Amino acid sequence: MNERRIRVRVNGELYERTVDVRRLLADFLRDELGLTGTHLGCEHGVCGACTIVVNGAAVRSCLLFAVQVDAAEILTVEGLADGERLHPLQQAFWESHGLQCGFCTPGFLMSLVCFLRDNPHPTDDDIRIALSGNLCRCTGYQNIVRAVEAASRMLATSATRV
Ligand code: FES
Numbered sequence: 001m002n003e004r005r006i007r008v009r010v011n012g013e014l015y016e017r018t019v020d021v022r023r024l025l026a027d028f029l030r031d032e033l034g035l036t037g038t039h040l041g042c043e044h045g046v047c048g049a050c051t052i053v054v055n056g057a058a059v060r061s062c063l064l065f066a067v068q069v070d071a072a073e074i075l076t077v078e079g080l081a082d083g084e085r086l087h088p089l090q091q092a093f094w095e096s097h098g099l100q101c102g103f104c105t106p107g108f109l110m111s112l113v114c115f116l117r118d119n120p121h122p123t124d125d126d127i128r129i130a131l132s133g134n135l136c137r138c139t140g141y142q143n144i145v146r147a148v149e150a151a152s153r154m155l156a157t158s159a160t161r162v
């Protein structure tokens, strides 16, 4: 087995682990760190369920190896809420019924925190284009669009930042 030592900060906590060089980042997060909020759907970069934030960019953790995030800063869905207080985007999904089974939701949230950081006042079209990289088999998307609109309003008056 070909292994490397990596140090990575996830949701503000520093982890140091020895990993197989072929270990997927998504598997590392779920199986090594116990952060099972990152979901695996297609495992080849199509569905977006595994999306996390690495050094400020939304990425698909099924397309990266764990060794590639050595020295990186990572945010996963577990790091969004502030204790018991939901992130405004999570609150908006909850209030707008932007989920049903919830399997896709962590990926949507992690894509959208970056999107709303870069586009704080998106148009409907902007939102629909931003959502196009994440697949949901339950909601029909309309409530997700409403949730993003609500989140952008909430974030405009909130101190929460990614
Ligand atoms: S599991 Fe990574 S994109 Fe589908």
Ligand code: FES
Binding pocket: 098, 099, 100, 101, 102, 103, 104, 105, 135, 136, 137, 138, 139
């Ligand atoms: S809420 Fe079920 S797949 Fe999106």
